[in-house]
Amino acid sequence: MKKITYLKALNDALHEEMRQDDKIIVFGEDVAVDGGVFCVTKGLYEEFGADRVMDTPVSESAIVGGGLGAALAGQRPVVEVMYTDFLLCAFNEVFHNVAKWRYLNGGQFEVPLVIRCAEGHSFGAGGEHSNCFASLLMHAPGLKIALPSNPYDAKGLLKTAIRENNPVIFLEHKQLYQQKGEVPEEDYTVPFGQANICREGSDVTIVALSFMVGRALEAAEQLHNMGIEAEVIDPRTVAPLDMDTIYASVKKTKRLLVLEEGNLTCGVGAEIASRAQAEVFDYLDAPVARIAALDVPVPYNLTLEAYAIPQTNQVVEAVQAMM
Amino acid sequence: MKYSKEFLMKLYTDLVRCRKIEEKMIEMYAAGKFPGHIHSGFGEEAVFTGACATMNPQDWMKQTHRSISSTSLKGVSTKEIFADCMGKKTGTSKGIGGVNHITSRENGLIGLSGSLGCDISIAAGVALALKREGKGGVSYAFFGDGAQNRGPFHEAANLAAVWKLPMIFVCDNNKFAITTPIEKTLPVPNIADRAAAYGMPSRIADGNDVLDVYEKVSELMEYVRAGNGPALIECKTYRMRGHFEGDQVAYRSKEVTDAWAEKDCVERMERRLKEEGVLDDETIARIRAEIDQELDEAERFAEESPEPTVDEIYDGLYA
Numbered sequence: 308m309k310k311i312t313y314l315k316a317l318n319d320a321l322h323e324e325m326r327q328d329d330k331i332i333v334f335g336e337d338v339a340v341d342g343g344v345f346c347v348t349k350g351l352y353e354e355f356g357a358d359r360v361m362d363t364p365v366s367e368s369a370i371v372g373g374g375l376g377a378a379l380a381g382q383r384p385v386v387e388v389m390y391t392d393f394l395l396c397a398f399n400e401v402f403h404n405v406a407k408w409r410y411l412n413g414g415q416f417e418v419p420l421v422i423r424c425a426e427g428h429s430f431g432a433g434g435e436h437s438n439c440f441a442s443l444l445m446h447a448p449g450l451k452i453a454l455p456s457n458p459y460d461a462k463g464l465l466k467t468a469i470r471e472n473n474p475v476i477f478l479e480h481k482q483l484y485q486q487k488g489e490v491p492e493e494d495y496t497v498p499f500g501q502a503n504i505c506r507e508g509s510d511v512t513i514v515a516l517s518f519m520v521g522r523a524l525e526a527a528e529q530l531h532n533m534g535i536e537a538e539v540i541d542p543r544t545v546a547p548l549d550m551d552t553i554y555a556s557v558k559k560t561k562r563l564l565v566l567e568e569g570n571l572t573c574g575v576g577a578e579i580a581s582r583a584q585a586e587v588f589d590y591l592d593a594p595v596a597r598i599a600a601l602d603v604p605v606p607y608n609l610t611l612e613a614y615a616i617p618q619t620n621q622v623v624e625a626v627q628a629m630m
Numbered sequence: 631m632k633y634s635k636e637f638l639m640k641l642y643t644d645l646v647r648c649r650k651i652e653e654k655m656i657e658m659y660a661a662g663k664f665p666g667h668i669h670s671g672f673g674e675e676a677v678f679t680g681a682c683a684t685m686n687p688q689d690w691m692k693q694t695h696r697s698i699s700s701t702s703l704k705g706v707s708t709k710e711i712f713a714d715c716m717g718k719k720t721g722t723s724k725g726i727g728g729v730n731h732i733t734s735r736e737n738g739l740i741g742l743s744g745s746l747g748c749d750i751s752i753a754a755g756v757a758l759a760l761k762r763e764g765k766g767g768v769s770y771a772f773f774g775d776g777a778q779n780r781g782p783f784h785e786a787a788n789l790a791a792v793w794k795l796p797m798i799f800v801c802d803n804n805k806f807a808i809t810t811p812i813e814k815t816l817p818v819p820n821i822a823d824r825a826a827a828y829g830m831p832s833r834i835a836d837g838n839d840v841l842d843v844y845e846k847v848s849e850l851m852e853y854v855r856a857g858n859g860p861a862l863i864e865c866k867t868y869r870m871r872g873h874f875e876g877d878q879v880a881y882r883s884k885e886v887t888d889a890w891a892e893k894d895c896v897e898r899m900e901r902r903l904k905e906e907g908v909l910d911d912e913t914i915a916r917i918r919a920e921i922d923q924e925l926d927e928a929e930r931f932a933e934e935s936p937e938p939t940v941d942e943i944y945d946g947l948y949a
Binding site: 332358361363364366368369371372373374375376377378379380381382384399400403404408409410411412413414415416417418448449451472473 | 690721722723724726727731733734735738740741743744745748749750751752753754755756757758759760762763769781782785786788789792793945946947948949
């Protein structure tokens with residue numbers, strides 16, 4: 308199978324879906340003529356024209372609200388909010404309007420809107436360009452939230468997102484854009500709410516999100532050399548969240564560690580740990596462990612940045628302590 | 631005469647129906663029939679009635695918390711309006727959204743957001759969809775003088791203008807943002823002055839004169855419907871009731887309010903149409919009686935309607 312980058316996978320998904328349905332429109336800051344600051348929308352403007360691919364002013368509230376309105380009136384917008392961090396400029400629109408419009412209006416409207424954002428730390432991007440906000444977004448019933456960790460999932464999840472009639476926040480990780488992986492040439496989708504068991508193991512379950520899946524897999528390899536077999540699970544979407552796959556794994560391994568790049572307090576891992584202890588308490592041989600970013604804004608200095616963000620060796624040490 | 635009798639009778643009837651819906655809502659709320667809060671548009675009916683009279687069926691609309699009765703002008707029955715106010719299952723939101731979420735997808739009525747003004751960009755998105763559809767639809771965004779101070783209004787105005795979207799910004803300036811008078815929050819004489827910053831044409835209408843609103847919006851709609859981009863109308867009126875029902879309005883002078891009562895939009899229209907020989911007392915009495923009967927039936931319908939049940943609480947959350 309052909310290996311392509313996560314970036315190319317996303318770009319291919321957009322091209323292929325836009326060819327199928329002319330109600331799909333794309334807009335955001337620098338997405339048209341320039342093709343996006345991360346190049347995800349490259350070539351769309353040339354192929355689909357100014358009617359379907361549009362640059363916007365620096366106006367996240369108008370991008371998100373405009374996307375919602377266009378979706379309510381029958382279009383299928385895929386809007387880009389360059390950095391997840393800037394989504395907070397439109398948090399009202401996301402939390403109150405995008406997430407709630409269908410429910411508060413008696414289910415009359417479908418909301419086929421995708422909001423794409425780039426998240427995560429990236430070599431000194433600093434405190435307002437490095438955030439991972441999945442946990443904030445999970446607090447808004449009505450949203451679906453996808454975070455692909457590899458090129459195959461990036462393409463398959465984005466296709467599912469575009470075909471969804473519910474609003475989707477699609478979180479791409481900046482450090483994954485250049486990662487290569489096998490992606491089929493033929494059309495496929497990856498369903499929401501179905502976790503991926505990235506590596507099977509019998510001794511500990513590591514649930515990891517987005518870029519942290521790679522670190523979990525590195526840790527699992529090191530643990531294997533020490534005689535510990537880790538099972539690595541990537542939920543792929545946190546809303547819906549496939550807890551059944553996690554429960555089944557924990558029943559087998561008896562240990563659970565949740566790894567994420569967002570801040571520790573009230574993180575995604577807190578939710579997963581809470582649900583797991585309620586559901587599979589009797590199977591656990593150790594307290595649920597959590598590794599997340601330190602509770603500080605991400606520092607600019609590279610040493611401090613690396614100290615704030617979870618590293619592979621921390622995962623290895625945490626698992627050793629659980630055994 | 632400039633207008634047909636048929637047009638004037640329809641406009642008058644719509645105006646009176648909106649007035650009577652507002653009155654009925656005040657009455658039902660005072661009788662404890664609604665939960666939550668209502669924000670009466672009593673006295674401001676000429677703004678939405680006059681503007682809505684310029685609409686075509688393919689146009690879409692976003693109302694405000696103060697123009698609840700205007701949903702009757704965009705395909706929602708008075709039965710549904712009162713059922714929504716009472717949180718009943720027969721309302722358009724099935725008891726979930728309440729008074730601020732009266733919508734009709736099939737009639738292009740999208741509702742509003744309870745975080746006022748933050749929904750104006752949604753109306754801009756609707757305009758984008760209407761432009762792409764190419765059927766001549768225009769997105770009407772109603773908002774108040776308070777909401778236009780929120781950032782999203784300015785982002786939406788800017789985006790709509792640079793994209794030349796078919797959209798009309800209709801500002802119902804009732805001069806108060808809850809307790810704060812407009813003079814304390816607006817650094818320019820008129821909200822219409824803001825339009826120049828976005829290269830939009832604007833007009834100022836007497837918000838207590840339904841025909842003046844109709845005429846000024848019509849002038850702007852020629853520009854909007856020709857594909858030139860958005861426009862803004864400011865309708866100057868006065869909030870006759872409190873911000874919410876129960877507000878004692880201790881923050882303003884009764885004399886000023888009483889003076890505005892003299893300019894009541896329904897009485898003015900009635901006087902004018904009587905002078906022009908369009909209406910007589912008998913016709914007025916008949917129109918009013920018919921609306922009263924309709925609203926009494928609607929109230930009864932809402933009262934007798936079932937409540938949503940707890941097993942339905944997740945319905946509509948996801949498609």
